[in-house]
Amino acid sequence: MIGRRALLGAGAVVLLSACTPQADEPAAEVAPAGDWHGTFLSGGGAALPDVTLTDQDGKPFNLARDVTTKAVALFFGYTNCPDVCPGIMADMATAKRRLPEDLVDDVTLVVVTTDPARDTPEALKEYLRRVDESFIGLTGDLELIKPAAMSLGIDITEGKQLPSGGYEVDHGSYVLGFGEDRKMAVVWNAVPPGDLREDYERLIAL
Template sequence: MIRRRSFLSLGAIGVLAGCGAPSPGPAASVGTLQDDWHGTYLEGGGAPLPDLTLTDQAGQPFNLATDPTTKAVALFFGYTNCPDVCPGIMADMATAKRRLPPDLVDDISLILVTTDPARDTPEVLRDYLARIDDAFIGLTGDLEAIKPAALSLGIDIAQGTQLPSGGYEVDHGTYVLGFGEPRTMQVIWNATSAGDMKDDFERLIAS
């Protein structure tokens, strides 16, 4: 089962995951413009996109911090064998992007970083994302490198839980993280509809 994390608030929102996770970079307070956003807006920005090079679904290196060329990035940590939560969240992300005005649709990158790289090879990611939306960038690599990068953004990735069938599930935070051109976290989405996310994508692109 995937645990849905709650915010830890110590006078300022800055942490997404539980389990004693540290704040992702400088504390970011809920912004005065929060009412304009459907997600949680972080005034002043949160943690930056990690300087981490992984492998995309084409087998090419991709650095999270430097390779996105769009005005905005929507980042999600999940995995292809996730039974229910991940596909729904990613479908909403893809739908939100497709609903953008034509002149904005190419201004945001949708990125999936796997929490299960042992099974999520580039080929597996390519086939999986083609069924959801091939606009996604899928990234895999060393789990021991992915976990601290995720934690720096407040996303906790736990050890896989064995299932009676012989397989396993990976417990992880299920927030979608939004980054503008400064490449610092600006908005966090939790159980946000595709329509509301589309509105926030427009705001993020314009920020």
């Protein structure tokens, strides 16, 4: 079930999904001009959180300060997500690979786990080896991750028990794009890789 619960700043919406695709666009102020395939936030949105987590190599990584590329595409998900998370991440990576050679290193793909209890650095590293090693995978204390996600309009709930004995984590499944100023500029919802690649180029050029 997808719920639109609150508006945060310029265009960020608290969204919750049981790891299922979201059917509606966030209630963001869409820019009057341009050809973005995602929802462009005129005036800019929330900044990348100044939070230090742990990457898949076990090293500290500050989300706001340690990315050096012109653009960032950020997703909150987890390795045990049954289907939606890997599909979204595959699309993110495919879009990056399709960029012109001189731009492919200008965007950083980041996934922050919503399930740090299971997603250790080692688990993230193995998962990203199968999905796409160009990602930076981040884990850490859920008490750090949840407010960082919420500051960007992404809600995360506690794990929900499944009949199989495992559990799934409800979380917003939008991909968030940040330009060189590290302010949220675009929100993507189920955008195909070709369109996402075009938006990566626009984001790099901001």
